[in-house]
Amino acid sequence: MIIDGKKAVWKDYQKEIADDRYYYVRSCVRQNFFPGSETAFLKIMREELNKDVYEHPCHTSCSGIGYHSDIVPVETTMTVVARQFAIMTEAGYENLMPSCITSFGLYTEILDTWHHFPEVEEKIRKQLKKATGREFDKPKNLAHASDVIFKFRKEIGAKAKYKLINKNTGEPLKVVDHIGCHYAKMFPSKGIGGAEYPYVLSGMIEEWGGQVIDYPERRHCCGFGFRQYLVQANRGFSIACSKEKFESMKPFKPDMIITNCPGCPMFLDRWQYVINEMEGKRYGQNGEGIPVFTYEEVAGLVLGYDPWDLGLQMHQTDCEPVLDKIGIDYSPEDKYNLETVSAFSKSLV
Amino acid sequence: MASNKNKFGFDISLGRQINYDANNRNIAEYLFDKEPSMRRCIECGGCSATCTTAGFTTFSLRELMILIKRGETDEVYMNLKKCMLCGKCTLVCPRGVNTRNIIVLAKKAFQKSDEYAI
């Protein structure tokens, strides 16, 4: 691997990310999957980085899952998205920061479509006006939440209590980064580092002391694939995709996987359990699974947040091996203590 | 370990991907050695188009030859037997591939190999 070559590619895929005043759009599914992530993100943005992050209780699902499952027509989706823009405009914000990769991809796609077909944009404006009476401005800057963390990775690194380093050996942890498909595969120029060698998570890993693993199936989908998962009979494809990735990364002996998409950590995490149930196979070391994290969780860990406050007890593949390697201080008996967790959430409100 | 399909209502799908490195290509090597004209095949499909057997059932010598070359031999053996050896394929082949001999040799090779021996 020629790292300079990668760096040259990364240079070609830079992107403008707003400095402050973000309008945050939550993901519809993440709060069920890993509820600690978005909470931790807001805490990091507001308290660690002192940024103005606004969110509005009236925003809805972007309907991306419905759109990608061929259930919701594109015009409907566009109108729903237009409403999100309208709420943002009404709140006086211009920098849209979705939490979800599919939303990010969808917004990018819609903005690009409107760019090429202004008449469609006009039509949607009319429809939104007719349906809700709202009007909107298009966001000035569109960045995924992980782009923003990438932008401030150094600041986070500077405040870090822990590094992604095995405290016993002093070696950097081997980290697999998995990027959501809708992040850059549709519009490579909109993703940091492009679609082939995305840098958004790699940059964080490097900055926080870890070592990025580049394995052959790095491009492969986690297996969510919307239709594949939603229909039970198709789930065999979904799990086969994840398995393909695990088989491919296994020889590199990764310590952890980090992701930036709502579905990916869910599936990479849960399918490890299911594969083990079906075939008795595990892909981590010492007969364990490979712990899977969201980038917010990793940022929180690095900053010294309590793992249970971050919601790591919600992971089906135990994350303790990584916590132990890094040397994070945690109390095993509090793992399922709801009171301490709710205290953390309440502290943010 | 027995599949736990019932527990989840689905199973891990098997891909259709040819894993070239994992496959055994002994039969292809045997054929290349005994009938080197097989190397000349350009997969034009002339053989399959004229095939007598193909008039009655799914049978494509072109496809079988490719699968043999890739080492995907599981389905080849049962299919090879459908050939009637009439030889039309040899007559139409633009690259002079001795297709009839390939089939005879392939049958022989399958019979010889432990995996497929009856």
Next chain:
Amino acid sequence: MNKHVIVIGGGVAGLEVAGQLSNMGIEVSLIEKEPKTGGHLNKWYKLFPDRRNSSEVQSYLARIVHNNRIKLLTNTTIEKFKKGRGHFYVTTNNGEVLNADAVIVATGFDLFKSARKEEYGYGIYDNVITSADLEEKFQKGDIILKNGAVPETIGIIHCVGSRDEKVGNFYCSKLCCVTAVKQAIEIREFLPDSKVFCFYMDMRMGGAFYEELYREAQEKWGVSFIRGKVSEASETIDNKLTIKVEDTLAGRPLKMKLDMLVLMAGMEMSEGGVRVAGIGGLKTGENRFFAAVDNHTGSNRSNIEGIFYAGTCTAPMNITETISHARAAVVEVIDYLKDGK
């Protein structure tokens, strides 16, 4: 004929044009941006389809420069260009102003920059090389991997940068297929124990004796041809490359490990050509090559009277075609100089 013609580009076409014109007693200035004439050919090991040593053609071209009274300007590019009453005034980067009766553009081609096909990892993976890199290895005579080991399995990907909308090239570079076949044979000659796989979309063996070479590669050298566009390459933990391709004739996706991957880089309009087009106001086509006024009967004529094209600056061509095209350009220039003014 007491005339002066400027030839831009000292590759195969430029040298041939310069030589022929000079033989006819026309004064020729040959402008070459590199320190040495000869162009891409200098880096080539052997030529298809007869696998003749390229140095033979190189020395033919070198003799032209030596034998004739050609004013050779190497390390020279064009900065300014002016046309006035049948005369052309060309300013070089050295500040020299050349005055000519006609100009022949022979700016040739650039090889497609393979790093643009990011999925193949050229410049990132240790053992992904281009057809041009391989020719250099042939010239040196050592076909080795980055770690010094001898490759056992080598994959050749056709159509890298050709027939690919994703990189903006709709056209076929037409020589890569036969180059792949030639190089596959040469790899097998250098490394008799190796296995070579060509991944092609179509085998375009249009030239004389190309098909025969293809057949030889299959029959004598045991080169495997798999029809399908390689979609991605990745490096494995043991420093090999794993590729994914659909074996379209088996109708199944296929993956395999290779020690080395050779990318058959296509031909693109050269950067120098793009500059000349800009400076001179010359028309280019959708494929970015110079557009001749008539593809059938005037493929050497540009949209500006007195400026002519020779060789691969108009389209991908092999050496035979390039030299023929260059000689045709000479006829056009002579006609122009006689009657044109």
Next chain:
Amino acid sequence: MQFDPFIIPFNIGLYFILIYIVVRCVIWFLDLSRPDKLRLQRGFFGIAFTQSLKEIFMESLIHRKILKTNLRLGYMHMSLAFGWFLLILFGTIEADIFGAKHLNAPYKAIFFKFFNPEHGRSGFEAVYGFIMDLILAFILSGLLLAVTKRVYSKIVGMKKTTKLKLTDKIALTSLWLIFPSRLLAESFTSGAYGTGSFLTGTLGTWLATFLPAREMAYPFWWLYSTALGTFFILLPISRYMHIPTELFLIFMRNSGIRTGDKAGTYTEVQTYSCSSCGICIDTCQLNYSAGITNIQSAYLMKGIRNSYDISEIADNCLMCGRCDQKCPVGIELSPIRMIQRRGSEAGTDIRNIFKGYLRSRQNAITETIPVSSNYKFLREQDSEKTDVLYFAGCMTHLTPGIKNSMVKILDASGMKFRFMDEEGGVCCGRPLMLAGHDREARELINYNSQMIWKSGAHTLVTSCPICYKVFKESYYLDVEVLHHTQFIRRLIADGYVKMNFLRKRVVYHSPCELGRGSGIYDEPREVLNHVSRLEKTSFEDAESLCCGGSLANMKISSRDRLKISADAAKELTRRNPDILATACPLCKKSFAAATQTRVADISEIVAEALNVGHSKKVNDSRSIILKEIANI
């Protein structure tokens, strides 16, 4: 007491070979099937016996067939075989008449001169000695040819001569030494005693002038005896085993025993009867057109005798049958090759020389467990009733001109016919049989038989000789099977179709499977004679060439096929005919690619010559007439 130690090698060899042959013949006999045993017994004590004796004399001694094919080669074989026979015969008589006793041990006759050096002085003795010398000279002249043939085979008019293995070489050397050593031994003895006739006497006298003849004679008598002994000992493991085996073969053949389709005593006797004369090599088109020189029948026989792996040899043959026709010993070469194809792949070469004395048999058919049908996909079909069923055959579908012509002819005849494989049918099964896959072939045969039977037809016409042969020989049909040439001839003869005469010069190429394979030579020629000017070639009937397209060869490359086709086409069109006619789609395709002359199937020529306005009117009694024609 007439004894000398030098006779020991000869005696050992002689008694060894006599006992060996007797034992072997007994084993062979015991191994015969019951009907064949009866046949042989009947043959031995019947008319066949005299016939066999005559044949042994004509073929084994005189080598009439080789003489007919190749005079010089025949003379070579005759001089050695017949000459040696005469030498033994006259020698024995000589010993019995002039010896001390009558009825002597064999060595007395062989070494008569040694024990009777003074013999030959009286008039009668001298005449007899002259005869003996004449016979010896006769043999030596043949031997000279044989030695030259080894060195330079063209001398005897052959392009190729057989390649030998080591034991063959030793046996050959000892054979060659026998007669020169006898000549020198007798000459020295004659020289010493002043006896001998024109050859031994003259040579002896001359040698005695500068050599001590008495002392020189003795080593040559040793050499003579040793050469004979070695030759006899090596006989069973050399190709010269054919000398005794051929006699047995002749008796078997004249008793009516045939090869069949399984290996047995008869095939074994045949393989040992091959003298490796090389005529099959010379006659083989693979040899002289394509330069393939290691697969001919002589090598097949040798391979079987020595248990080599001969699957490559067995499969690389066009099965044109030319060598069967030419074999002077009359070995059924093609059937033996077919047995080999059906058999399993042979074992290893015999490294232990002594195993050569044991029996070597062709591999038996590997009995595979009859797994489920290979052709389950063939669905039963209903068949429309008809009188004549036309089966074009797979290959004919690649030559649409033939099937279209047949349809035209059948239409013109007014017969009620049905095209059995108009949309492509099931293969007749012969290609599978030719590859040795009899079980699979049987499946197709059964399927087609059902179709034919259901059609109710009384005549089955086919355009492909390959199909014809298998319909005729391997189908159990109660319909008359005709090749289209036979059928057309009958249509013409019975007036069902009227022909115009084409002013075209035509030569006819007789397809292997139709001519040599099925014995049909006359009908195609009569049809052609009727509609065109048929001219003769040098390759008529059994002499016919192979077009090179034969399906029977599994190995040959398309380039080599083309060479054979081109050579054959060149020979056939030597006198620039307008049309090269044939009666087989494969021959047509092969020749069409190899010559500029127009190549046409007989059916196409007939269709061209058809006088359409003049065919018999269809009437209801037609099927009755047809039944008469078909003789059912």
